[in-house]
Amino acid sequence: MKNILHVFRHDLRRATSNVMAVIVLFGLVVIPSLFTWFNVIASWNPFENTKNLTVAVANTDEGYQSDLVPIRLNVGEQVLSALRANNDLNWVITSEDEAIDGTKSGEYYAAIVLPPTFSADMMTFYSNGSEHTKIEYYTNEKKNALAPKITEQGAGEVSTSINEVFTEKLSEVALNIITSLSGYLDDADTQATLSRLQARVSGVAAQLRAASTTADMFTSLIASSRPLVDSASGLVSTSGDALQDATGALGTGKDAAQSLKDVLTSTTVALGDARSGTADSYQAVADSVDDVFSSMNAQSASSADALGAAATRVQTQIDQHQQLRDTLVNDVRPLLPESAVDSFDRAVSRIDASIARQQDLHDRLDHAATHITDTDADVQAMHAEITGLIANAKASVDDAQSAYTGSLQPKLDALAETLSVIGGDVDSIGSDLSSVAESLSGSDSLTTALEHAESLTTDISSTLTETADRFDALANALTKAMDTGDLSELTEVIGADPQALATHLAEPVSLKRVPVYSVVSFGAAMTPLYTVLALWVGALLISVSIRVDPPQGAASDLPVLTPTQTYLGRFGIFALVGFLQSSLVCLGSVLFTQVQPEHPFLLILTGWVMSLVFTLIVYTFVVTFGNAGKALAVLMLVVQISTSGGAYPLQVLPQWFQNISPFLPATHAVNAMRSAIAGIYQNDFWVSLGLLAAFALPALLLGLVLRLPLIGFNQKLLRALASTKLM
Template structure:
């Protein structure tokens, strides 16, 4: 141990006494710090300078018209980029942009094509097309620049997409808002419709029954209409026959009326004549009552009375014959076709009762006249010796004649005042009735074609209606299922969601919804171990690298052996000079770690442990590098450089280990850099002591292993390496 300390103190004295050595050692102490500091400063915040990277923007968009509104998305994008400081945007034409990109003046070029707005506007068509932007990049200029400018181009696309989605959804939610208001206004109708569906569902069996009944009724109506169609020709025939009958009856009545008009004066004349004879006879009998009659005179009276009675009877018979003739004419009126077909008795003749009564009265009057005549004939028997009886007979005859005269007066009065007017009135009424009936039948006859047409049309409609009802009945099971399904859906929707909630959702603020869809997801970043900037994040790597580089500088310029080496054991030389290297390494580490915080302003969460961990790492690294050179000589220097190269690439100091090639992922767990960088990151970001324990344990094991290797194998290995060194010097190429 004494010799080890002697070697160490001798090195310190030699440095302090030799100013050249002191200057060189001082340079070796500060030089690694410069390596770390310059790299940290260079990578401090490179993305804050992207506004100095020239990126060309070419706008060729010609705009588009959407529902009479002009849009120009390219122009709006350029306007937005002019206020954006993320990149050094330069606005030019295609030709100039591509020339400068090829030469290297532009890192990338973004071209907005002429159909940019047109394709964006196609969103309202049935075949929307995605809008595209052309992006050109010169990757030859720099390996990182394309990634940065590509990110800028992606940001543009994201912003445009966000604004487009925001605009489109803003319009949609404006419509939704209006729709919500409209639905709210129509809510009573919606509720009424829901109830209507439920009512229809409840009444489906009754509806089905009504449809079946309607089909039956329609079939019956169709049968009735077809019967009516079949009866139309018969109705036409009967109408025609009725008109014929009415015409013939009217003609007959006209003839009968004319006959009445002809006979009425004659009958009246005869009646007057009979009345005159009756009065004369009555007067004559009155005259002879007051005188005594002899046989001769009686014969004259008898003769006169006979003549008068014969004339009266003849006239009465003429009147009776005329009345019977009139009755016969009346009874001969034509019967209707229905009466003929059904063999019914013809309808009662017009004025028949009055004529029969007149005939009976005429017959009675005739009988009375005949009785008077007979009494006259019997006068002869009474004259012989029966003067008194003759007188009585004449008195009786006179009373009979007087009664006959009265009866005749009464008959004439009835005839003139009742019978004749009644007959004429009945004939006139019959003619009027027939004319009215004719008018009705003519109307019916003219209406029959229209009725026939209506019946035919109605039959067609009923037939069509029957077919429709049959079709509805055929489709009823389907309608029944659909109505029940719809009712079930309504009940399910009512159970799952209130329509009021839907209306409230539709009536959301369109501006708020537009803002939401412009940026539907906001990344809320929570930094567990916050790192201020990129330079701070790279400090652990460059600090560890600087410590290793400091070790390499020392073994490149300082000797690992001592003068008069033969006076010391190999182990004493190893540890004695190791202390010197470690001391210089500690000074290097103190400068680089404190300089990171003080000079560069790196924000370290645990400054004390940052320095302590740095000193520990320096001790381990120096043990590794020193041991390699002390044991293997120049070969050890090469090994130290190889380890540096492998560790820079495989330690995960710049890129995540998961992104490294498989070989580097495989060697990563055994590299000292892996644990040294992780240890320094703990101090910079925030310490997790479990990780610190693992890192320190591994590095301590590696350091102890190298020290044991150097302490026990230095002498043995040096013998072999000295032979190789001597042989290499013979070539004149190695010192």
């Protein structure tokens, strides 16, 4: 450290002990400031002087006169009048040939020619097949690079001005016609014209009110639709729950149907078995009864036993049918729908009738067993009665089974099929509800759209109503004017100054510009770029004027130094001159050119960091690569002029420029100085300043470490160049 300070003091003493050295150092300090100040002042506000750019305007408009309104209009003349009062450019009114020839010769920067049909095209824009009015614009792009862009902007302003003049004059002519009606009210043709005008105005008012009513209807429709959309999610959820309940109920119904089918199957089998068993049993009973009555005279006691056995067999049949009847009533009937209950009850009544018939047979057989010893005539009558009862019992059993299989069972089978079809329908409904749920998944965005539409239709309705009111007032004023000749109400509607109303109609909206991080002028906005260029050029001038290798040994009062001591010690004078350069540049920007920075001290601080980093980079290049390092520093300067974003936004530059911009120190230097001049957003100034200072690290790495292997090569290269006596 002692040797490094010794080198710095030695350089400072040598720099101030010689008049020529002081003059050179003074020039090194002042030249960057002159570069920055002159460029900032030259570009301070160049757009204020655009009025010196000469633009020719030629009007060949032949004018227009409508068959409806016998007033001749020349919009081109109105445009020329407006341009004469416009000081944005130096407008020269001339002929078409002179305008075009003057643009070619360079006398005019540009020329604008209004065509002969200009007014006719403007005033018949509403006709079928009409086209946009075209004006011819000639520009001399050879004369200057920026002037065509400025004059083109002026041509755009002319186009805007023409549109405004057209709207204003069209409205003014129409309103002047109404204002001038007082002089023509006594004329019959005027009265007829006023009548037509009043009818047309009233019709327009009615149409506007109808349109307003329609808009109100849409507003009400949209308002009533919003709750429906808001409840869509709940509806889908409720439908899903209902579907699950229906599916559960269907499952229960299917289980019930299966249970019913099983019971009916067993019932059918039981009825079939009962019928078959009854037929066989009753046939056996009939045979037994016949045998008993044929032999009862010989064997009365055994005949009584045989009749008792037959009664027992009949009782067994009665018990089986009663059990079957109970099963149907207790197990089957609760599962049936209302439509099948009547048929079921009729089938059960047939079974009840069969049981009653069999019970009668049973009772009669018991009676016969106890009266077997009666007279022959009574016995034969009893025999005939029992035989009839047996036949009736068999018939009643057959009738019960026919009522079941012929009437009830088909309806129960149809019920099972219906349940199956309902199951398929419920599955289909579930699929439909899923589709509906998906379609309503964006209900939030739909609700927002409906709210916006409701607001829009409300505004439309209000605007239409207000316009209709004005047309009604105009119609009333016209009616009064026709009846009384008094135009006072009409004047109140139009206003005392039709031209003012026409101007308002032509320009209903005014633009208010609100600057964010404003700067005092265009030159102040360009100060960061000019400062970056000046300090980088200043660092190059220092490396050209001051040696990077201090003399050592016996020929000097300096001791033998290491490469590190030589590098750091000699950089001291470079850093000092760079500090003086940046201080003078930034103080001049604050006090001399009056850029009016938001943060003056931060502007000066940015200049100090900028000069330190730039000087270190250029010094390291020259120390490491010799004259090739100076060329490398110039190359970096050329690249940084465009890629730093100091003049043009990076987004409008080629992609390659945008990609390398973050890796160049000038980019962050420009950003930091802009924040100091216009204002800081959050911590953008300190971030940019930190990124700028970070470029000192690779420069130090190159100068202290990577440079050492190249020292011998550079010395040989310098000796070879010196031997040429040219370099």
